[in-house]
Amino acid sequence: MARVTKIIDGKAVAKQVNEATAKQVAELVAQGVQPGIAVIIVGEDPASQIYVRNKNRKATKLGMHSIVRQLPATTTQEELLAIIAEYNADDQIHGILVQSPLPKQINEPLITMAIDPQKDVDGFHPANVGKLVTNFPGHYPVANTPRGIMTMLKAYDVNPAGKTAVVIGRSTIVGKPMAALLTNANATVTVAHSRTRHLKAVAKTADILVVATGITHLISGEDIKPGATVIDVGMDRDENGKLTGDVDFDSAQGIAGLITPVPGGVGPMTIATLMQTTVELAKWSDRK
Numbered sequence: 001m002a003r004v005t006k007i008i009d010g011k012a013v014a015k016q017v018n019e020a021t022a023k024q025v026a027e028l029v030a031q032g033v034q035p036g037i038a039v040i041i042v043g044e045d046p047a048s049q050i051y052v053r054n055k056n057r058k059a060t061k062l063g064m065h066s067i068v069r070q071l072p073a074t075t076t077q078e079e080l081l082a083i084i085a086e087y088n089a090d091d092q093i094h095g096i097l098v099q100s101p102l103p104k105q106i107n108e109p110l111i112t113m114a115i116d117p118q119k120d121v122d123g124f125h126p127a128n129v130g131k132l133v134t135n136f137p138g139h140y141p142v143a144n145t146p147r148g149i150m151t152m153l154k155a156y157d158v159n160p161a162g163k164t165a166v167v168i169g170r171s172t173i174v175g176k177p178m179a180a181l182l183t184n185a186n187a188t189v190t191v192a193h194s195r196t197r198h199l200k201a202v203a204k205t206a207d208i209l210v211v212a213t214g215i216t217h218l219i220s221g222e223d224i225k226p227g228a229t230v231i232d233v234g235m236d237r238d239e240n241g242k243l244t245g246d247v248d249f250d251s252a253q254g255i256a257g258l259i260t261p262v263p264g265g266v267g268p269m270t271i272a273t274l275m276q277t278t279v280e281l282a283k284w285s286d287r288k
């Protein structure tokens, strides 16, 4: 009998996360603390403009203080550093995010390093990445896309413990923190990338397969282990300009056990988790 592939509804899980966040915001506001987020965007990249607008709308809707700082594409490293210093010192701001990608004249790692680790709502600062990788006890922010994926796995009763996980992609935003989170959750994790030999055979060993490469339909049904959970982080455009993923969703049907769609899978979770992290930073802040 053919397997029925269940679709992971990222929008529905994001809605639950947002409802919980709204309650926490209300509680904090009643205590005199309004969680605040500052999003800095450099340049006019159309996709980034949409993501930043959506972050601002969501933060405002959930009752947070939200600032968007739009800067010209010609902004210098020094100008951007000065703006980050401003928000580092602003007690109304608990989370600072610099939208990626940045123009070429900006040194992205230096910008990440300039954000106060306690306000690093993206979880990209080496101090926070180090804590994640060492599974350090206590509170610290973790990159929102992989953290959102862990929330989705839990919502669908997928426990990584003892499972074989393959993460394709080794970016700071997704691949590396994803591998750390899965390792911390006791999965056996392989990180594959563009130089991995026999990539598709490696993918087929996965009980949990996370694909974050930006290569349209890199993975198809024949590369998926029957019954596997497939998480598609891709946000690609097909030949007709339609949004699609790194996984060929149609050919995965009847093979994967669970799969995230694009759109409506990982994407909505990224923003919901960002809001969740902002509230946590406000709670943990010693400068309430």
Ligand SMILES: Nc1nc2c(c(=O)[nH]1)N[C@@H](CN(C=O)c1ccc(C(=O)N[C@@H](CCC(=O)O)C(=O)O)cc1)CN2
Binding pocket: 051, 097, 098, 099, 100, 101, 122, 144, 145, 173, 235, 243, 262, 263, 264, 265, 266, 267, 268, 269, 270, 271
């Ligand atoms: N500083 C950061 N920059 C970037 C991050 C990040 O986490 N921190 N992630 C991505 C972009 N991103 C958020 O910033 C993001 C991308 C996509 C979505 C989303 O909801 N996608 C929808 C589809 C949207 C569409 O139709 O185009 C979906 O998948 O359903 C949210 C956030 C890079 N930069």
